[in-house]
Amino acid sequence: MKDGTAKPGREKPDKPSLREKLLLWGEETLSDTELLALVLGVGRRGEGVESLAWRLLHEGGGLSGLSRADVHHLAGFRGVGKAQAARIAGIFALARRLHRQRGRNLARLTSARDVYRLVAGDLAGFPQERFLLLCLDGKNRVLRVHQVSQGTARTALVHPRDVFFPAIAARALAVVLVHNHPSGDPRPSREDLELTDRLRKGGELLGIEVLDHVIIGEGSYVSLAEGPEKVHNPRERS
Structure with a gap:
């Protein structure tokens, strides 16, 4: 071989x-x-x-x-x-891009694991933080994957207008936030939790639901919707 x-x-x-x-x-x-x-x-x-x-x-x-x-x-x-x-x-x-397009063929996103499989190829092991936005329709089907920002090895600056403008343009009814931790440890920081709360409140004003914020590590992820303390292995059985 x-x-x-x-x-x-x-x-x-x-x-x-x-x-x-x-x-x-x-x-x-x-x-x-x-x-x-x-x-x-x-x-x-x-x-x-x-x-x-x-x-x-x-x-x-x-x-x-x-x-x-x-x-x-x-x-x-x-x-x-x-x-x-x-x-x-x-x-x-x-x-x-091929990895993303194949992922978009999912009928719909049903879990944070689906999110991981969709974007892990772009984010896992990347040396800087990248913040992605998944724009979804009413059946949680992916309409668009948009990179909001790319930062340093420790942070990516994100402004609410940069999140919701592409969501509005895609006519999304819901979004999922995703970013990576170059350290490989997906556990959320205090800033991650505060940003998620701020964006969730902003989405409520616009009628766009923030379904989850998934943080990608090295072969692992955390879903804030499922609990910020639990680190998931994408290969584990449901």
């Missing part, structure tokens, strides 16, 4: 190119290193593209680490140009 961990050696003259390999036998026959090499396109002087891809995976923390790196961080790796960094960042951005 291909795992992308073996360092590539010298290529044989009759070895098919990575593009030919994918076209002939499919993407499952390519390792992580080979797929990343396809995205990079070319190596640099003294280092082939597969060797560059292998080093980038190992220095960047694997696919998970690279997926969380922004384009400027990617361009800072030795041998990676700005165009290559943009391609890598673009690939991961498309993957995150």
Whole structure:
């Protein structure tokens, strides 16, 4: 099974190119290193593209680490140009959007676990706090996923108008608030609780119900609607 961990050696003259390999036998026959090499396109002087891809995976923390790196961080790796960094960042951005679109195919959100599954790919392990808004119709179906703000490793500034303006534009009848804790610990801070209370009261004035505020950690989450003290494992049975 291909795992992308073996360092590539010298290529044989009759070895098919990575593009030919994918076209002939499919993407499952390519390792992580080979797929990343396809995205990079070319190596640099003294280092082939597969060797560059292998080093980038190992220095960047694997696919998970690279997926969380922004384009400027990617361009800072030795041998990676700005165009290559943009391609890598673009690939991961498309993957995150696909994850969201698949999640939106849920008939409706029935629990905080559904919320976690919808947005965890965007938020879990992200190095800064990101605050998302899920706009829902009367049957709790997702109309829109909107990023309200992105902050530092400790906080994301959120103003009520930035929350409710996109909800009104989407004609949402209810919303779910979601943000991540880069520390990996999803337990709410005092500021999280105060913000939730303030937004819930604002929603009441506008006729938009704030159903929940879900805080995403590393492989875990807290639902303020279900109780701020309980940390949930998304793999646990209901």
